[in-house]
Amino acid sequence: MKKIAVFPGSFSPFTLGHKSIIERSIHLFDQIIISIGINSEKENNLFSIEDRKRWIQNIYAKDHQIDVQTYQGLTVDYCKKVGAQYIIRGLRSSNDFRYERDISQMNRILNKNIDTIFIIASPETSHISSSLVRDIIKNGGDASDFIPKQITL
Numbered sequence: 001m002k003k004i005a006v007f008p009g010s011f012s013p014f015t016l017g018h019k020s021i022i023e024r025s026i027h028l029f030d031q032i033i034i035s036i037g038i039n040s041e042k043e044n045n046l047f048s049i050e051d052r053k054r055w056i057q058n059i060y061a062k063d064h065q066i067d068v069q070t071y072q073g074l075t076v077d078y079c080k081k082v083g084a085q086y087i088i089r090g091l092r093s094s095n096d097f098r099y100e101r102d103i104s105q106m107n108r109i110l111n112k113n114i115d116t117i118f119i120i121a122s123p124e125t126s127h128i129s130s131s132l133v134r135d136i137i138k139n140g141g142d143a144s145d146f147i148p149k150q151i152t153l
């Protein structure tokens, strides 16, 4: 059976931290679907869903193991729909861990066929977060050290 993983997130925008998680986990799976969750409560208006998707597609245009999609609703339901057995999440801190542990355990109860695989952030990129990148951009700063070069803001 093909090993398929979903890497869900807001990716607003996709950063070098996200890219590092993909690079380190791609060897574990046949396919990774980078899945932009459309969540109205968390939605910020800085980057449209279309821009976020196109930027990630540009980064992985030549990589047939990686697909980019958007989804709405529960991540486990979406995983079932696309045939994914795994969810990938990155952990930067103990705060991330506490939050992610609860979600992964609740997801296990919702669907016991789906496991969450955690990758600890690389020391080179663990300080990067999309929210800080957004702050830099909103305030007219240069965020190019934190995002892939294919992202043209």
Ligand code: ADP
Residues within 6 Å of the ligand: 008, 009, 010, 011, 012, 015, 016, 017, 018, 021, 088, 089, 090, 091, 092, 096, 120, 121, 122, 125, 126, 127, 128, 129, 130
């Ligand atoms: P969400 O809103 O679901 O947290 P994000 O786009 O902020 O979505 O993050 C998606 C995933 O990437 C999360 O698992 C998050 O912990 C992880 N992540 C974000 N930034 C980094 C980073 N610098 N290093 C490792 N993982 C990261």
